[in-house]
Structure formats: structure tokens, C-alpha cells
Amino acid sequence: MKTIWKYKLEVKDEQDIYLPRGGRILALDCQGNDPHIWVLVPNTDDTETEKVRFRSFGTGFPLDNVNDYTYLGTYLILHGQYVFHVFYCKDLPCLS
Numbered sequence: 001m002k003t004i005w006k007y008k009l010e011v012k013d014e015q016d017i018y019l020p021r022g023g024r025i026l027a028l029d030c031q032g033n034d035p036h037i038w039v040l041v042p043n044t045d046d047t048e049t050e051k052v053r054f055r056s057f058g059t060g061f062p063l064d065n066v067n068d069y070t071y072l073g074t075y076l077i078l079h080g081q082y083v084f085h086v087f088y089c090k091d092l093p094c095l096s
Contacts, residue, residue: 001044009035009086011077014055021048028073028086035075035084056084 004026007017019025023039030036037054054072057063069087076083 003041003044005039005041006031007037007039009037009054009056011035011082011084012056014053016051016053018049019052020044021046021050023050025052025072025088028075030075030077033077035077035086037072050090053089055087055089057087059083059085 005020005023007019009015009017009028017037019039020041020043022042024042025037026040027038028035029038053069055066055069057066066087069089072086072088074083074085
């Protein structure tokens with residue numbers, strides 16, 4: 001069965017999340033003061049996962065080693081006091 005699942009992102013520079021195999025990231029947004037991603041899961045019966053690395057950068061901070069990543073979106077927390085730009089990578093070169 002196809003469905004959409006939600007995953008909470010931690011407010012930190014880098015993290016790995018294990019998503020269902022073949023999952024497609026649809027959106028990044030805040031729910032309350034917590035950033036989340038919503039993922040289209042193609043088959044809820046498939047228990048295989050794949051590691052996806054997420055990197056967050058504050059506005060004005062250097063974008064170190066971001067060339068292999070895909071921009072996902074921007075979120076604001078604490079009434080816009082902090083702004084983070086999120087990138088992700090499913091490819092092996094950036095998962096070292």
C-alpha cells in the first residue's frame with residue numbers, strides 16, 4: 001500500500017535517517033517548533049530501508065561539502081529567529 005509518512009528532523013548540522021526503500025521526500029516544514037519531512041512510501045509491506053543523510057546550514061554559514069547534496073528546503077523556528085536550509089543525499093559518495 002502506498003502512503004505518506006512523517007519523520008522529525010533534529011535541529012543539528014548532520015543526521016542520517018533510514019527511510020523506506022524507494023521513498024520519495026515530498027516536503028520539509030515545521031509542525032510546532034519541530035522540523036519534519038514527509039515521505040511518499042511506495043510499498044508499506046517492503047521492510048527494506050535506505051540511509052539518507054541530511055545536512056542543515058544556518059543562513060550565512062559556510063556550505064561545506066554540499067556539492068553532492070540536493071537542496072530540500074528551508075525552515076524557520078522560534079518565530080523566524082533561526083533559519084535553516086536543508087540538503088540531503090542518498091548517493092554513497094556523500095555517506096562516508
